[in-house]
Amino acid sequence: MDNLQQLQSLNHLSLQTLATKIGISLPTMKKVMANGPIAKRTEAKVAEFLHKNVGHARLFLDEPIYKATKSANTMSLSCVLIKADNACDSFRESMYPLGWRPGDEVKAAGKDIDTLVNLLSTVSNDDIQAFYTKTLTTYDDIPELKFICPYIVTILETLTHLQFESINHLDIFLDMRNEFSPEALSAGSQLLKAFLKLMRCQIGSLQLIAKDSRNFIGLQYADFVANLSMRAKETQLTTAKITSLTVNKSERNQMLLTLSGLQQRIIRHHRVASxxxxxxxxxxxxxxxxxxxxxxxxxxxxxxxxxxxxxxxxxxxxxxxxxxxxxxxxxx
CATH class of the missing domain: 1.10.287 (Helix Hairpins)
Structure with a gap:
């Protein structure tokens, strides 16, 4: 997606507001929106603004198959940011040369590491950013959301890394699991909204939903990222354009403490309202x-x-x- 398309997706802001936020005059802003010639300095300002302000962003999360036992209580979680509708076209065409229809799915499991590295390095583009991290399989800090909490942590650590200032529409897709009840997804959505306010990230709308990966190419991309992140070396992940989110144990514990407090306030607020x-x-x-x-x-x-x-x-x-x-x- 080029700069003009990204600016057009921020249609909740007036031209004057955009100009002020970018740091240019209104006449220059109009020239930008008309796709007219602009100075390199103006172009750099627009690019810097769009790096932190997004009209529509989608996050797709997945984890490799795991067994939650005492000896395996951690997992790799992938988080793929997609900012354009056609971002996964190359991935889809590579995986389904005869065409893809909802319901078709090719899994990363069973494929050798070099194949996955070559594929992801080839199909990656500016509108896709892939991340992974290690989390516990469950977090008891928030009992009501113990299964969905690892995903919330990964989402927040990804957005912290990206340092967004605003996202007009944020859609977050999780690969369907039995533990992801409508109530848990709704509570998780409220918790994310509350925490993002603390991060000073303005969110217009946010939805957290669980979907069947067979119907979403973005979730299938996240499956490949999650599988490779569990098996590949760091140099191979770099080649595949996958970024490792650095885990600071102290910061994560502080995040969990804050999330727990926010969840209790949300529960109490709902009880008072009722x-x-x-x-x-x-x-x-x-x-x-x-x-x-x-x-x-x-x-x-x-x-x-x-x-x-x-x-x-x-x-x-x-x-x-x-x-x-x-x-x-x-x-x-």
Missing amino acids: IPANPPQTIKYLLECIREVAYRERTSQNRSSFGQLKQAMQLCTDQLPKADQHIILNAK
């Missing part, structure tokens, strides 16, 4: 919540519901009129 307005109904509603959570806690082996019980109690003290708080305190 409280009925009528005080007697509110008291009854909260008491029922506490009884339900307390019962689960009583029968739980790992007492994982304790945090939820504390949140329910906090809601009681925070949300009820002071005159009614004694009812909850006595019930406690």
